[in-house]
Amino acid sequence: MVNTHGIDYEAVFQALPSAVALFTTDLVYVDVNEAFLSGMGRTRDQVVGRYLSDAFPDDPKDPAVTGMRKLQASLQWVAATGQRDAMTLHRYDVEDPDRPGVWEERYWSPVNVPVFGPDGRVVLLVHREEDITELIRSRGGTDRATVLEAELYTRAGELQEVNERLREAHAREREVALSLQEAMLPAPVPLRHHRAAVRYRPAAGVLNVCGDWYELVELPDGRIAVAVGDVVGQGLAAACVMGQLRSALTAASLVTDGPAQALDTLGLYARSVDGAESATAVLCVVDCTNRTIAYSSAGHPPPALLYPDGTVDFLDQATDPPLGARPEHSPRRPQAEAAFTEGATLVLYTDGLIERRHEDIDVGLTRLADSLARHQGTDPDTLADTLLADLTPPAGGSDDTALVVLGL
The missing domain is CATH 3.30.450.20 (PAS domain)
Structure with missing residues (x-):
């Protein structure tokens, strides 16, 4: 070339x-x-x-x-x-x-x-x-500098063995963390009038797992609360923090007035949980009677709303810093509302679905919108699997991915 x-x-x-x-x-x-x-x-x-x-x-x-x-x-x-x-x-x-x-x-x-x-x-x-075969063979010679260099290579080999044992230990931690993740992210209870699909795909790396989560719950008044989040951290510690934040947001969604208040409550709670600060989350509350989606985001990538005609809107008008990121707690998170038509699809995801090294996030968002438009009209289960197939690298992503697809 x-x-x-x-x-x-x-x-x-x-x-x-x-x-x-x-x-x-x-x-x-x-x-x-x-x-x-x-x-x-x-x-x-x-x-x-x-x-x-x-x-x-x-x-x-x-x-x-x-x-x-x-x-x-x-x-x-x-x-x-x-x-x-x-x-x-x-x-x-x-x-x-x-x-x-x-x-x-x-x-x-x-x-x-x-x-x-x-x-x-x-x-x-x-x-x-x-x-470096000749260098290793020369260890028995009289050249002191060469002998010392060969000795360093030998010690490096011993260090490699230690590193491999550490990788094995990290792999065992990964298995335990994934088991904990699976226990804390069960399949949601089926909704009465809507079809939904949830997915969790762990990262390909040894430790980059168990920070992502999802939630999907029907509220007492018939509205639907759907959320995803991402904890800063890896392994068992991240899995434990993830479980606490997921449970806390579910409880907050049941007793607060809208997603902004629920995330405000979650942000206050995150300040008391080690490892929870700077976690991101987005919460949507779907009102099927009025066909509106109220939403608020704490530093998280915007949900995607796929319309029946194949157009895609990103719900990005109510974004605030991640949980606990401000020096002092501020109870004024923004909230916005979007209208939808029957047959639309709401997609929430974590950054593992769209972000790539050395690439602007807008490129990943465009890739997501293109995939959604191509597959408009498919059911949530098929669409969830298709998005993962379209958007994650064949060898696996470097970050885990949580995904929720809700038919409206």
Whole structure:
């Protein structure tokens, strides 16, 4: 590829002195440079187009050699989270292409980096590695500086093992947090005259889960209160805070006069709950008799109202700072009202549905509106699944997502 400045980036890629490879997010080799092929003793046809584990399996005769499996786990993590991962020293041996079954002991220092597409999704993975085998082998030499450097690499390998154990512990916490989340976000009681769908999709990352929640309840006077929220924080702590805020808002909706007062009460309560400040929430109260939606938002993305003709309005005229964000509590949250026609659909969601790294939020809102317009007329369950399929990355989002779809 040559840009407007005449730079041939393909030539640059091939001339890089370090071994560099490009992967798809499914871990298929897209391209490799000459240094990579030289270091691995492979031809381009033996690598490009093949899965990582097929092109370079671990030595089946030595179960202690797990470097390729660790590399695979790192690449999958980068694809899922969109974050760079600089791996510490690890060993994976390379099979001699001329002597099948003969493996050479090799040591590597890799780094894996995501490449983002125009929509903010990870589209490629850059893998660069340095072969430090000779450095490790020189540990027994007389060069004190080299010995110390090799010792640092060895300690780095030990640190990697510690980090992997921490990741395993975080994964266990994720499982517990998700179980708690599932218990606190049950399917809502069916509404008498309206169809609704709720969804919760956890983040792909290890800890970025359990801060999002939803609520859908029929009020005693026949109106419907529907809300979503997002807690700042991760894991078990966020799940516990989420449960408290969800219950508190449900109670406030039953005894206050409208969504602004309910969020005001919730904001006051949030000041007494560790980890609840700066949480966001939006509450809509649907009056089906008068066909109006009263709403108020505490720093949350605006609900979307899909009309029968396919047009979409975002309910963004009553937005205030997140819960407890002001130095002093202010009991004057804004409230607005929107009219709807029969056959409309109300959609509430958390930011995991629309936000992408390196992308303005308006791009995500436009993407949501386009998806809603394309699928106008579908039932809430189908629309909820379609929105998740349309708007979340194939490898999973970096933030969890809560979604409520209410047919009006």
